[in-house]
Amino acid sequence: GIPAGSVIVTTPQDLSIADVRRCVSFCKALSLEIVGIVENMSGYVCPNCGQRVDLFKTGGGKALAEELGLALLGQIPIDPQVVISGDAGTPFAAGTPDLPAAQAFAGVTEKILALDGKVVGNTKTENRSKENHPMKIAIPLANGRLSMHFGHCEEFAIVEVDEATKKMGETELLSPPGHEPGVLPRWLHEQGATVIIAGGMGQRAQQLFEQNDITVVVGASGDQPEQLVSAYLSGLLETGENICDH
Numbered sequence: 719g720i721p722a723g724s725v726i727v728t729t730p731q732d733l734s735i736a737d738v739r740r741c742v743s744f745c746k747a748l749s750l751e752i753v754g755i756v757e758n759m760s761g762y763v764c765p766n767c768g769q770r771v772d773l774f775k776t777g778g779g780k781a782l783a784e785e786l787g788l789a790l791l792g793q794i795p796i797d798p799q800v801v802i803s804g805d806a807g808t809p810f811a812a813g814t815p816d817l818p819a820a821q822a823f824a825g826v827t828e829k830i831l832a833l834d835g836k837v838v839g840n841t842k843t844e845n846r847s848k849e850n851h852p853m854k855i856a857i858p859l860a861n862g863r864l865s866m867h868f869g870h871c872e873e874f875a876i877v878e879v880d881e882a883t884k885k886m887g888e889t890e891l892l893s894p895p896g897h898e899p900g901v902l903p904r905w906l907h908e909q910g911a912t913v914i915i916a917g918g919m920g921q922r923a924q925q926l927f928e929q930n931d932i933t934v935v936v937g938a939s940g941d942q943p944e945q946l947v948s949a950y951l952s953g954l955l956e957t958g959e960n961i962c963d964h
Contacts (some may be wrong), residue, residue, distance in 0.1 A: 723751035730778035754789035792826035853879040856911040866917035875943035
């Protein structure tokens with residue numbers, strides 16, 4: 719059967735895409751398989767003439783799925799009948815199967831049912847042993863606290879965590895190599911880092927970390943490494959605006 723997992727839903731706008739990246743990072747940090755991405759509000763199809771209008775742009779979900787190596791499950795257009803059916807408590811797709819939005823919903827369902835336990839995208843649920851692969855969380859530091867600008871950090875705290883018990887082990891302080899494009903993600907991957915908590919980080923850097931199998935959490939506020947890790951493990955880490963999104 720299909721394993722427990724999550725379906726990530728986004729709308730096409732850039733702001734929504736940025737928020738959804740954090741959802742993806744959260745799922746990966748919890749080793750929760752991501753089934754795929756659905757782009758909701760993907761245009762509006764006029765019920766009278768059939769003309770499609772892209773009210774909120776289109777293609778953002780598709781681009782994000784390609785960027786993260788995840789399956790695009792479908793692009794669902796806006797249809798007022800969805801709201802009417804929801805308020806009435808009746809299945810929208812079953813009652814109006816010929817409408818474009820109903821066909822899109824059916825396509826999403828068919829793709830999920832077709833998985834039948836297969837691994838989707840690059841979520842890497844390969845049954846690895848947590849005991850043999852401990853979580854290591856990297857924190858860029860300046861003056862011993864979280865550096866608010868990732869590229870300006872002086873050193874990295876690498877905090878080892880027992881994934882089974884969520885208890886912190888040793889904290890290692892390391893001096894990074896030169897801050898050239900692509901160097902830090904590879905270097906932290908070599909150190910065994912699986913998560914990085916940052917104040918601000920540009921989109922390109924985030925992509926490079928994802929490519930090196932490191933989950934990115936951005937928008938954290940300056941604090942001691944152990945406090946940040948503790949809040950992250952308990953699900954209480956507060957994140958705000960990515961102040962270095964360039």
